[in-house]
Amino acid sequence: xxxxxxxxxxxxxxxxVLVQLATGAAGKGQYxxxxxxxxxxxxxxxxxxxxxxxxxxxxxxHAGFFAIGGYVxxxxxxxxxxxxxxxxxxxxxxxxxxxxxxxxxFGSPSLVMRAWPACIAALLITVVVAYLIGKPxxxxxxxxxxxxxxxxGTIVYRLVLGTSALGAADGISDIPAFHLLPGLDVSGKSVLxxxxxxVAWGLVLVTVILLGNLIHSRIGRAMRAIHGAxxxxxxxxxxxxxxxxKMFVLSAVLAALGGVxxxxxxxxxxxxxxxxxxxxxxxxxxxxxxxxxxxxALIMGVLLNFLSxxxxxxxxxxxxxxxxxxxxxxxxxxGLLRADLARRLLxxxxxxxxxxxx
Amino acid sequence: xxxxxxxxxxxxxxxxxxxxxxGFDVAxxxxxxxxxxxGAGKTTLFNLVFGSIVPDEGSVDxxxxxxxxxxxxxxxxxxxxxxxxxxxxxxQMTALENVMVGRHTRSRSGFLSSLVPLPWTRREERDICVxxxxxMHFLGIEALADSDATHLAYGEQRSVELARALASKPKLLxxxxxxxxxxxxxxxxLGKLIRRIRDSGVTVLLVEHDMGLVMGISDEIVVLCxxxxxxxxxxxxxxxxxxxVRAYLGDDDA
Amino acid sequence: xxxxxxxQYLVAGVTYGAIYAIVAIGFGIVxxxxxxxxxxQGEFVMLGGMLAVSLQAFxxxxxxxxxxxxxxxxxxxxxxxxxxxWLDRPTVLRMIVITIGLSIGMRELALLxxxxxxxxxxxxxxxxxxxxxxxxxxxxxxVLWVLGTVGVIVAFLGLFFGRTRLGRQMRACAxxxxxxxxxxxxxxxxxxxxxxxxxxxxxxAGCVVSPITYVQYDSGTNLAIxxxxxxxxxxxxNSAAALGGGIILGxxxxxxxxxxxxxxxxxxxxxxxxxxxxxxxxxVFGNAATARLQEHT
Numbered sequence: 066x067x068x069x070x071x072x073x074x075x076x077x078x079x080x081x082v083l084v085q086l087a088t089g090a091a092g093k094g095q096y097x098x099x100x101x102x103x104x105x106x107x108x109x110x111x112x113x114x115x116x117x118x119x120x121x122x123x124x125x126x127h128a129g130f131f132a133i134g135g136y137v138x139x140x141x142x143x144x145x146x147x148x149x150x151x152x153x154x155x156x157x158x159x160x161x162x163x164x165x166x167x168x169x170x171f172g173s174p175s176l177v178m179r180a181w182p183a184c185i186a187a188l189l190i191t192v193v194v195a196y197l198i199g200k201p202x203x204x205x206x207x208x209x210x211x212x213x214x215x216x217x218g219t220i221v222y223r224l225v226l227g228t229s230a231l232g233a234a235d236g237i238s239d240i241p242a243f244h245l246l247p248g249l250d251v252s253g254k255s256v257l258x259x260x261x262x263x264v265a266w267g268l269v270l271v272t273v274i275l276l277g278n279l280i281h282s283r284i285g286r287a288m289r290a291i292h293g294a295x296x297x298x299x300x301x302x303x304x305x306x307x308x309x310x311k312m313f314v315l316s317a318v319l320a321a322l323g324g325v326x327x328x329x330x331x332x333x334x335x336x337x338x339x340x341x342x343x344x345x346x347x348x349x350x351x352x353x354x355x356x357x358x359x360x361x362a363l364i365m366g367v368l369l370n371f372l373s374x375x376x377x378x379x380x381x382x383x384x385x386x387x388x389x390x391x392x393x394x395x396x397x398x399x400g401l402l403r404a405d406l407a408r409r410l411l412x413x414x415x416x417x418x419x420x421x422x423x
Numbered sequence: 424x425x426x427x428x429x430x431x432x433x434x435x436x437x438x439x440x441x442x443x444x445x446g447f448d449v450a451x452x453x454x455x456x457x458x459x460x461x462g463a464g465k466t467t468l469f470n471l472v473f474g475s476i477v478p479d480e481g482s483v484d485x486x487x488x489x490x491x492x493x494x495x496x497x498x499x500x501x502x503x504x505x506x507x508x509x510x511x512x513x514x515q516m517t518a519l520e521n522v523m524v525g526r527h528t529r530s531r532s533g534f535l536s537s538l539v540p541l542p543w544t545r546r547e548e549r550d551i552c553v554x555x556x557x558x559m560h561f562l563g564i565e566a567l568a569d570s571d572a573t574h575l576a577y578g579e580q581r582s583v584e585l586a587r588a589l590a591s592k593p594k595l596l597x598x599x600x601x602x603x604x605x606x607x608x609x610x611x612x613l614g615k616l617i618r619r620i621r622d623s624g625v626t627v628l629l630v631e632h633d634m635g636l637v638m639g640i641s642d643e644i645v646v647l648c649x650x651x652x653x654x655x656x657x658x659x660x661x662x663x664x665x666x667x668v669r670a671y672l673g674d675d676d677a
Numbered sequence: 678x679x680x681x682x683x684x685q686y687l688v689a690g691v692t693y694g695a696i697y698a699i700v701a702i703g704f705g706i707v708x709x710x711x712x713x714x715x716x717x718q719g720e721f722v723m724l725g726g727m728l729a730v731s732l733q734a735f736x737x738x739x740x741x742x743x744x745x746x747x748x749x750x751x752x753x754x755x756x757x758x759x760x761x762x763w764l765d766r767p768t769v770l771r772m773i774v775i776t777i778g779l780s781i782g783m784r785e786l787a788l789l790x791x792x793x794x795x796x797x798x799x800x801x802x803x804x805x806x807x808x809x810x811x812x813x814x815x816x817x818x819x820v821l822w823v824l825g826t827v828g829v830i831v832a833f834l835g836l837f838f839g840r841t842r843l844g845r846q847m848r849a850c851a852x853x854x855x856x857x858x859x860x861x862x863x864x865x866x867x868x869x870x871x872x873x874x875x876x877x878x879x880x881x882a883g884c885v886v887s888p889i890t891y892v893q894y895d896s897g898t899n900l901a902i903x904x905x906x907x908x909x910x911x912x913x914x915n916s917a918a919a920l921g922g923g924i925i926l927g928x929x930x931x932x933x934x935x936x937x938x939x940x941x942x943x944x945x946x947x948x949x950x951x952x953x954x955x956x957x958x959x960x961v962f963g964n965a966a967t968a969r970l971q972e973h974t
Contacts, residue, residue, distance in 0.1 A: 123770055125777065201955035207769035208714040212905050213954050216947040219902060223947075227940025275538045282537035282544070283523075283530055283551065290513045290524045297511035300473070301587060302499030302528035311534050341898065345777065352774065357515070384785035391778025394771050395760065 070277055073360065077273070081266045085259060097262045098253070103370040104265035105327035110366040111272050111359060112319030113347050118357030119280060120312040121292030122203060123211050125344050126218025127320050130191055132339030134321025135328035136225055137187035139237040141178040142329075145169065150176055170239065180243040180251075184325045188318055195317035196310065203309045215341065222339040236335030243329035251329045261330060268326065272319065273359055279315075280359075288312055342383050349390035425484075426451040426595055426626050432471050432481035441467040443650035446481070449595070454617060454627045456637045459647035460671055465630045466508065468647065469599055472628070473505050474498045486594065500528040504593035508600045508630075510580050512572040518583045519568035522555040525590030529554070558590040559583075561623075562616070578609055589620070596620065598629035602636050614640045638662065646670065681813045686931045692820050692889065694927020695827040696722070698911075698920045699882040700904025702834065703875035705914040709851035710871035716776040717756070718879060719901030720783040725749045725880025726892035727787060730796040738799065746880040752783075753876025757869045780897060787894035795891040798884060819888050826885045830878050831916050847871065851914075899943060903930075906950040 088096045109131050116122050146164065149155050155176070158164050163182040169175040178186075202213040225231050232238070242252030250257055251264055279285045290298040291305050299305055328334045337343070350369055354361030369386070372378060378385045427449040434442045442464045449455045457465050470476045472483055477492040484490065485501060504525075513521050530551050532544045540548075559565040564582045567575060572583055581601070588596060598617070602610045614636050621627055631637050637644060638658045646654040646661060648670040654661055661667055700718055707715045725745050733741035756779060764771075800807070801822045808815035838844040849857040850867040858864045883892060890896075903926065911922030926946060933945045 123773065125773075198951075202951070205954060208773060209909075209954055211770075211773045212714075212902075212909075213951060216902060216950050220944050220947050220951075223941060223944045227938065233940075278540055279534075279537050282540065283527065283532050283548065284534055284537040286516070286520060286524050287527055289516060293513035293515065294511040296475075297507065297513065297584075298524070299475070299496050300499065300505050300507070300511075301524045302496050302591060303524070304496050315534075342781075345781065348774065381785070383781065387778050387781030387785065390774060391760075391782060394774045394778060395764075 070281075074270070074274060074277075078270060081263075081270070085262055089259075094255075094258060097258045098255075099371055099374045100367070101258075101262045101265040101330060102327060102374060103367045104262075104269050105323045105330065106370045107269050107363055107366045108272060108323030108326075109316075109320035110347050110350050110354075110362050111269070111276060112316030114351050114354065114357070114359055114362040115276055115279070115319075116312055116316040117348070117351050118355070118362075119285070119292060120288045120309060122309055122313065123348075124214040124313075124316070125211055125341070125348055126214035126216070126221070127316070127347050128339050128341070128343035129218040129221035130195065130317040130320035131324040131343070132221055132225060132334070132336075133191050133194060134187045134324030135334040135338060136231055136237065136324075137190050138180070138183045138325040139240045139328045139334050140231060141183035141186060142180055142241055143177060143237055143239060146176040146178075147174050177241070180241065180329060181245075184243065187325050188321055191317050191321035192314055195314040199310045199313040199317075200306075203306065203313060215344075218339065218341055218344050222336060222341065225339055226336040232335075234336060236333060237328075238333035240328055240332050240334070242332075243326070251326055253330055253332050265326065265330075268322075269363070273363070276359060284308065284311075342386070345383075345390065346386045349386045349393070352393045353389055425449065426486060427472070427628065428484040429468075429472065430482050430484065432468070432478050432483070434467055434471060434476065434478050440650050442471060442478075444481070445647065445650070445652045447645050447652065447655050449626060449628055450642075451594075451626055452621065452624075453642045454621050454629070454640055455643050455645065456641040457628070457630045457645045457647060458632070458634075458637055462649070463647040464650040465647055466599065469505070469597055469630055473503060473597060496528075499591055499593075502592075502594035503597065504588035504591050504595070505597035506581075506584050506588050506599055506601060508603060510577075510584055512580055512584060512587075514573045516572055517568065518564070518570050518572045518575065518579075518586075519552070519555055519559070521572045521583055522558055522586045522590050523551050525558065525587035526551045526554055528591055555586075555590050558586040561589065561619075562586050577604055581605070585616075589625070593625060595626045595628065598627060598631075600630055600632060602631055602633040610636050683932075684814045686934075687928060688814070688816055688820060690928035690931030691924050692823050692886070692927070693930065694907075694924040695824055695920070696882050696886050696890075696923070697900070697903045697907045697926055698923025699827055699830060699878055700900050701907035701911065701913075701919040701923060702831070702916050703879045704904055704908045705916070705919065706834075706871050706875045708908075709914045710847060710868050711761070713761070713772045713776065714905070715779075715872070715875065716773065716901055717780040717783055717897070718875060718904060719897030719899070720780050720787075721749055721753060721876040721879030721897075722883035722900050723787060723892055723894070723897040724752060724783065724876075724883070726798070726883035726887040726896070727791055727796060727894070728880070729798055729884045730887065730892070731791070733798060738801070742798075742881070742884045745884060746877055749880035750873045750877040753872040754869050757872040761872075762865065762868070780901065784895055784897060791894055793894065795893045797887040797891045800888045801885070817889065819885075823885050823889070826881060827920070830881065831920060834874075834878070834916055843870070902950070903946045906946050906953070909950060909953050 084100065085097065088094055109127055113124065113127050116124055146155050155164070158178070163178055164176055165179045166174065166176045198217055202210060202217075205213060225236075226234060242250040242254075244250055245264065249260060249264065251261060253261075280289070287298065287303045287308050290301065290303060291308055295305055324334075324338070350366045351362050354363070354365040369389075373382055373385075425448040429446050429448070432442050432445045433440070445464075445468060457468060459465055467476070471478050471492070474483070474490055474492045474495045474497070482489055483492075485498070485503065488501075490498065513524065530547050532547050536544045556565055556568065559568060562582045562585060564579060564586065567579055567583065572580065575583065581604075585601070601617075602613055605613060610633055617627055617629070617640055641658055643655065644658055644661045645652060646664075646667050653666050653670060654664050656664065700722060703718045703721065704714060707713060707718070728748055729741050729745035732744050736744065760775060760779060767775075800817070800819050802818045808817055809821070810816075836844075838848055846857070846862045847867050847870060849860065850862055850864050857867075907919055907922040907926050910926065911918035911920070926949065929949065930942060930945045933942055937945070
């Protein structure tokens with residue numbers, strides 16, 4: 066990895082640790098909770114940055130994937146299979162160590178899926194859904210694609226809102242902790258606050274590293290080529306539909322991953338996580354962060370989500386995000402933190418006399 | 424052996440017959456030009472050859488195999504490359520990165536191995552870079568490697584696009600009006616370059632308006648007029664062909 | 678499922694469908710003039726209804742409606758002038774996001790002004806329980822008002838675009854902007870006019886349907902999606918096809934509760950939209966305009 070990539074990553078890692086120590090020292094440990102949540106919300110945002118900024122495909126329905134991740138995992142880890150314990154597939158799942166038995170809140174026996182297999186299942190389902198939706202829809206352009214993704218997000222919202230098995234308007238609650246590793250749980254217990262903070266931000270760090278690898282690779286170049294000049298990309302031998310689809314699925318999986326982890330962290334999930342406004346929020350953050358700028362989207366995402374969660378925007382939450390989106394698109398469509406901003410600023414620094422041409 | 428064979432290609436758009444029963448061959452190692460007045464169907468023909476559009480009738484054979492239209496990206500892997508009339512470089516990428524995209528079909532690292540690079544991926548990436556630089560060196564533009572591709576001068580951009588096409592080591596190179604926007608001296612250089620490309624083992628098919636260039640470097644010329652082939656011959660014979668003259672200058676009306 | 682029930686559902690479907698058609702036509706007018714899909718089109722319907730409700734508290738109903746429509750038209754013009762006019766060849770993505778932002782903005786503003794409650798105008802004739810009976814089928818007179826209004830709007834637009842000078846100028850602009858400008862047509866004005874028209878018919882539809890469906894600050898989004906579905910079904914810019922498509926969608930949606938739980942009713946429209954986009958983007962009635970949308974990058 067080149068030095069220009071390692072440095073920001075090192076700074077980022079250091080910052081993560083510093084923030085945690087600082088909040089501890091200042092006695093504001095509870096900030097960590099919101100920072101952890103902001104971290105998990107960053108995952109779909111990073112995925113969307115890849116999709117919209119680098120691959121150039123719009124999606125106004127990505128909260129749908131976030132919700133699919135959270136709801137599938139939440140459902141599987143809370144749905145009591147005790148009644149069905151005689152069925153062959155339940156017994157098979159038990160033998161494969163996919164289930165965990167215990168007691169529910171009322172003391173009666175409960176048999177639910179463990180968090181790890183539930184998480185894997187959620188991600189696999191997301192891959193399938195993203196592939197099925199993406200394959201036909203990514204052929205479309207512009208308004209059609211936007212509307213189709215908007216439609217997809219709305220369908221997910223309506224489905225989770227209207228299905229009683231998924232808790233309808235109340236969503237799913239009492240979702241158990243995610244036993245990541247022996248001794249490492251993803252849950253909202255305040256005693257685990259610090260370790261959970263590191264889990265979340267560790268995940269974000271790994272994601273940034275992987276996405277960075279992708280962007281600078283052969284596939285990443287292909288993706289950027291498609292965005293820049295699709296006809297020329299095809300003429301260079303790139304299978305544009307295949308590449309777009311892969312980017313779409315990857316961004317969906319990232320969103321779902323965020324959904325899974327956040328759901329276990331919060332112990333619950335509700336239909337609002339699938340709402341169009343959440344999707345619009347993600348698009349706003351990607352736009353203001355500079356479209357094709359992973360760091361920009363990350364910084365803006367954390368900032369805005371953190372403030373939003375602390376209630377700084379009051380009941381005007383949606384208005385703030387919508388307003389930001391509007392202003393950015395009107396006046397600075399390439400975002401505030403443009404990728405080439407640094408380069409442009411550096412050009413303003415007066416240089417010495419040019420070397421004479423030989 | 425004929426590298427490329429066009430068999431009775433026809434394509435209509437709405438009521439307009441853009442290409443009407445056009446057929447000819449391109450021998451390996453040849454430089455063949457397609458000329459004709461504006462609206463003669465040259466670009467459509469190019470797109471048919473490259474597989475970007477599907478013909479209504481007829482077919483194209485490349486390296487003896489029938490071409491399946493509609494999947495142009497497959498043609499590149501098979502050994503075709505093309506440039507565009509209006510330069511299409513990738514913005515926000517350096518010239519080198521642009522040319523490296525040309526190596527796409529000659530490399531393999533896929534999605535997962537791009538996320539988590541393994542040693543072989545790194546090696547392949549280095550190879551891509553080396554080959555891309557070699558293509559740029561062939562055109563004498565390796566000094567432009569780190570420049571933002573879309574900020575280069577027009578002639579330099581043309582060279583980058585050409586390097587990108589050559590980077591895939593094609594057997595057949597399709598050039599769409601490569602002399603467009605070039606001055607006389609640049610056009611002469613282009614002629615020499617095209618000969619060098621042919622000498623390095625690449626067959627060239629070009630569409631061009633600049634008669635000096637065409638007459639100077641082509642082995643054979645095909646003349647299209649209103650979608651139909653009206654002549655196919657050596658440059659000298661074409662110049663003397665009365666039908667060709669009439670197509671360009673029009674009939675002498677009273 | 679008796680025939681009577683079926684017919685009742687049919688009537689409901691046709692009523693809603695007519696409104697979806699108006700939204701679709703509104704999309705079409707703006708699209709033909711500008712190449713933009715105005716995501717805020719649904720909000721025009723909402724705005725018309727909400728304004729009329731507030732105004733009729735102290736104005737007679739017809740005046741309130743008229744005023745609501747005029748104000749909404751003004752809002753449409755304002756939006757065009759403030760947000761659209763000065764953009765220099767914006768990309769499709771930028772336009773989509775801007776109109777989405779506008780849609781959200783109008784929605785939040787409505788929330789601020791009118792709160793979360795549902796509103797409706799009083800029934801134009803009769804009241805909530807009055808009904809015209811055809812055999813056992815009971816139809817609220819408001820339904821006739823809706824269908825009548827929609828019919829008048831479609832007829833008016835047909836005459837406007839077909840016979841009047843202004844309408845023909847708008848069509849010229851839509852077909853070829855530069856050529857139209859060379860003929861001395863004020864292209865910029867035509868764009869503003871398109872927004873004004875779309876806003877006006879939307880507002881009128883919102884007023885006439887509010888006794889049946891109620892309006893709320895967020896009624897707009899749903900309408901936009903369904904209106905877009907109809908636009909894709911029937912073709913942008915083809916009023917008759919939009920009407921047909923709207924009725925088809927409305928009826929399908931209405932009858933869907935025979936097979937799906939009611940909570941999934943809204944999913945029907947979207948599922949249809951996705952199906953069309955995937956299988957037949959040129960629309961069921963086929964239209965070059967929608968097919969062209971595919972080529973826009």
